[in-house]
Amino acid sequence: MPSPVNAMFTRMLYGYSTFCQTLFFRPIGLLTVSLLLTLTPLATHAQQAPPAHDYPRTVLYQGILHPIVTFSQDAPVVNFKNFYQVGFPVGVNIWKTAKIGYSLEIVPFIRSEAGVSRVNNVLFHPGVLVGLGKGFTLANRLAFETGGRYGVTPVLNKTFRRPGPVSYFLAIPLPVRFGNDRPTSVTIGFQFGLAF
Incomplete structure (x- = not known):
């Protein structure tokens, strides 16, 4: 079962991808989503001081x-x-x-x-x-x-x-x-x- 944080990021990425594809154009939406998918695992890494x-x-x-x-x-x-x-x-x-x-x-x-x-x-x-x-x-x-x-x-x-x-x-x-x-x-x- 996905954690609430990962589920939230998945919803955010889907919304942002849809926004980019409809408002701008498909290649920029794909580049942006690719960048976010690459960096999201780093952001949700186990946290320490x-x-x-x-x-x-x-x-x-x-x-x-x-x-x-x-x-x-x-x-x-x-x-x-x-x-x-x-x-x-x-x-x-x-x-x-x-x-x-x-x-x-x-x-x-x-x-x-x-x-x-x-x-x-x-x-x-x-x-x-x-x-x-x-x-x-x-x-x-x-x-x-x-x-x-x-x-x-x-x-x-x-x-x-x-x-x-x-x-x-x-x-x-x-x-x-x-x-x-x-x-x-x-x-x-x-x-x-x-x-x-």
Whole structure:
């Protein structure tokens, strides 16, 4: 008989899969469900008190990033309206102390428009981490895109530590981009994922 926690995760995954398939398109729904199915067993692992951290400390993470709206000199461009774009950030954080660290992140972006989906951009995203306390971190990232844009991305991150090998995080990235003969733009995004 499945445990109540596993039954709850199964219902959540089914609901999220249905949502992705109907609102967006099948390949992104399958990628998202695949990611969640891979990480769910880690999240439901037998729980124990987390050990005190030794420094330097390395944290790996994987998440899902949804750009919400992009502002430039043109009219605002809203994701989910005429197209859907999603990023899958993977990265490593190396903390020297609880207050300062270095991060290296790579984010492939998939875009679906007019029934066609493709990887349209890959973002190389190194940066400095500043621990703000109580699970909050400010990541100050440089940004280099294969699409020809570059810039900076400040990211405010909140980690929800749990006993066991996995922590959850929510983040608000604010990418500022220049170059490639396009106007300066600022995007508001939403990211969530797992760190281990």
